[in-house]
Amino acid sequence: MMKEHRLLSFVIAAVALLLLPLLLQPFGNAWVRIVDMALLYVLLALGLNIVVGYAGLLDLGYVAFFAVGGYMFALLASPHLAEAFPLIAAAFPNGLHLPIWAVIPLAALLAAVFGVLLGAPTLKLRGDYLAIVTLGFGEIIRVFLNNLDRPINLTNGPKGISQIDGISFFGVSLNRSLEVGPITINSVSLYYYLFLALVVVSVIICHRLEQSRIGRAWMAIREDEIAAKAMGINTRNLKLLAFGMGATFGGVSGAMFAAFQGFVSPESFSLMESVMIVAMVVLGGIGHLPGVILGALLLAALPEVLRHVAGPLQAMTGGRLDAAILRQLLIALAMIGIMLMRPRGLWPAPEHGQSLAQRQGGA
C-alpha cells in the first residue's frame, strides 16, 4: 500500500517536472530561463554540499570552480582563442570549436585539479581559517580572470568572452527550437531537460556517495577528525577527494552556464555568488539532499519570480525600490529570518540519535 503511494507520487512528480517548461513556455521564455538557472544553482549547491555538508569543510570560494569550468568551455568553444593567437587561427581557421564530449570532461577535470590544488595546502587548517583561505582563492581566480587580457589576451579581461557555442547532441543543437509532432520545444526548454537530467544524475551520485564507505568516512571527519583518524580513515586523501568531487560539480555547472548564456565574464563569478551558494546549502538543510535542493530553488528562483511581479510595489514607493534592490532585500531578509526561525535549515537531516531509534523501532 505505502509502496504504491510512493510510486504514484514519484510518477506524478516526474511527469510534472517534464511538463513544466512546456507549460511555462507560452508565458514567455523568461520564466523557463529562471527555472533553468535555478536548476544550475541546484547543481552547484549539490556540489558544494559534498564539501560543506558531508566533509564539513567550509568553502567560501566555491564559485572559483564554477568560473574555471565556465572559462574552460568558453575558451575551447568560441572564436576568442583564434582571434587572440595567430598560431591557433592558423590551425583552426574557423575558430576553436571542440565538441562537447571533449570540452565538458576537460572542464570537469580542470576544476577537479584546481579543487585538489586548493585542498592540498589547506589540509591542516580548520574551520574559519579554511573559510578565509578558500574565500581568498575565489578572489584570486576572479582577479586573474579580470586581468589576464594582457600581456597575452587569454581571458579578454572584464569584457568577457562571447559567441560561445551552444550544446548539441548528435546534430541536434539545443540553441534552436525543436519540433516534435505538434509541439514546439523552445531552446530554453531543451536546456531545461539537459539540466534536469544532470540534476537527476547528480542527486543519484550524491545519494550513493552519502551511503558509501567514502560518504560515511566524510561524515566521520566532519563530526570528529581525530576520532576518524584513529579509526583508520585516511583523512588527507578523503579531504582532497571531497574538494576534488565538489569542484568537479562546479566545473560541469560552469561549462553548462557558459553554453547556456553564450557569454562569460568575471562579473558572474563574484564572491557574492560563493556566498549565495553557501547560503543555499545552509538554509535548505546542510548535508541533506532534499533540503539542499529546496534551498537552492528557493534562493535562486523566488527573488527572480518576485522581480517579475514587483512592478506595482515599485510604483508604490516612487521608484525607490527598484527590482534589483527588492531582490537583494528579499534575499537578505530570507537569510536572516529563516536562520532565526529554523537554525538547522528548512529541511534538515534527521538527528543521528533519532534516526537510529526509528530504524530500530521499525525493524
Added chain:
Amino acid sequence: MEVLLQQIINGLVLGSMYALIALGYTMVYGIINLINFAHGEVLMVGALTSWTIIIWMQESMSGTPGWLILLIALLIACVVCAALNFAIEKVAYRPLRNSPKLAPLITAIGMSILLQTLAMMIWKPNYKSYPTLLPSAPIELGGAVITVTQVCILAVTAISLALLMFIVNHTRLGRAMRATAENPRVAALMGVKPDTVISATFIIGAVLAAIAGVMYASNYGTAQHTMGFLPGLKAFTAAVFGGIGNLQGAVIGGILLGLIESIGAGYIGPLTGGFLGSHYVDIFAFMVLIVVLTLRPSGLLGERVADRA
C-alpha cells in the same frame, strides 16, 4: 629610496586602518567564535553617517572650523555605529548562540547584504565626494610626502589602540572580556554576565569600525554603500594572518598587510617584468595569507590550540 619611504608611509596609513577594523573582527571572534561578516558594513554606515553630518554642518554652520566638524561627525558616527552593532548582535546573533555554527554565519552574511541594500536606499548608490576638512598641503619628509589627514590617521589609530589596550588589560570590563573569551561558562560562574560582555564587545568593535570608516573616507575622498566590503574582507584577512582572537595579532597583521600591499603594489611591476601589474594588489593579501597559513596554520601570533571537534 624615496619611493620605498613613500610606500612605507602609505602602507602604515593603510595598515593602521586595517588594524582598527581587524580588531573588531578578532574581538568578536575571540568571544563568540563568529566571523562577523557585517563588520565592514558598520564601517560603511559610519563613513556615510559622518558624510551626512559634514554636509549638513557645512551648509548650516559655514563658519565652523574643519577639524571641529570632522570631530563632531566622527563622534556622531561612533554613536550611530555602536547602536547599530548592538542591535545587530541582539537581533541576529544572540538568538543563535547555541545553534549549529554555520547558522549565525549565514545571518551575518544576510545582515551584511541587508545593511548594504538599506544604505543604498537611504544614501542612493552614487559615489559621494567626501570633503577635505583638514589642511591639504603635504608635508615633506625626507623626499616622501605625507598629508595632514594621514598624520591624523596615524595619531588617532595610536590613541585608539592605547585606549583599547587600557580597557582590555586594566579595567573590570576588560578582565570580564578576557575571562569570557577564555571560557564563557566558567566566567559566568564567577559572576561575569556574558550578555553584557558580548554587547560591550560589539559596541567597542563598532566604535573602532566607525573611526576607521571616517578615516577611510577622508583618506580616499569618496564614500559609497559598497565601500565597506573590501576593507572588511582584508581586515578579516589581517585578523587571521595575525592569529584570530589575538588583539596584538590583529594590529600586527593589519599593519603588515598594509605594508605588504603598498610596497608590493609599488614593486611588483618591475619585478615581474610587467607581467603582473599593480591591479593585482587586491590579491596580495590572500596570496600572503595562504603562504603564512600553510607554514603556520594558526596565524603569526595564534596559539596552537589543541584540536577540538
